[in-house]
Amino acid sequence: MKFLIDANLPMTLKNWLIDRGHDAIHTRDLPQKNLTEDIDIIRIADEQSRIVTSKDSDFQKYHILTNRPERILMITTGNIVNKELMKLFEQNFDTIESAFSSGSKVVELNNTSIIVHE
Numbered sequence: 001m002k003f004l005i006d007a008n009l010p011m012t013l014k015n016w017l018i019d020r021g022h023d024a025i026h027t028r029d030l031p032q033k034n035l036t037e038d039i040d041i042i043r044i045a046d047e048q049s050r051i052v053t054s055k056d057s058d059f060q061k062y063h064i065l066t067n068r069p070e071r072i073l074m075i076t077t078g079n080i081v082n083k084e085l086m087k088l089f090e091q092n093f094d095t096i097e098s099a100f101s102s103g104s105k106v107v108e109l110n111n112t113s114i115i116v117h118e
Contacts, residue, residue, distance in 0.1 A: 009055065054074065
């Protein structure tokens with residue numbers, strides 16, 4: 001799977017995904033880095049078949065209105081230390097991966113569960 005990690009998430013997540021064999025980039029890797037506009041993130045993700053991974057609910061709202069970005073992994077944990085975030089990914093990533101592999105478009109990871117919206 002291919003991911004585009006938004007500025008509100010740590011580079012640690014990008015590296016964790018790469019270590020598990022996924023293709024992942026962070027907004028810091030883009031020309032405008034963390035100042036990349038949401039619409040540009042959406043365009044890049046759709047052009048490269050990446051899953052936008054973000055805490056920013058604007059991506060989900062835009063998806064509802066336009067079906068773009070095609071796929072989103074919403075992180076709705078609120079403020080959380082990176083160590084705890086990575087622990088949630090370790091515990092739940094098989095389920096997240098399975099949801100996207102089966103065609104889901106919007107998956108949400110919160111502190112206690114995974115919600116598949118489509």
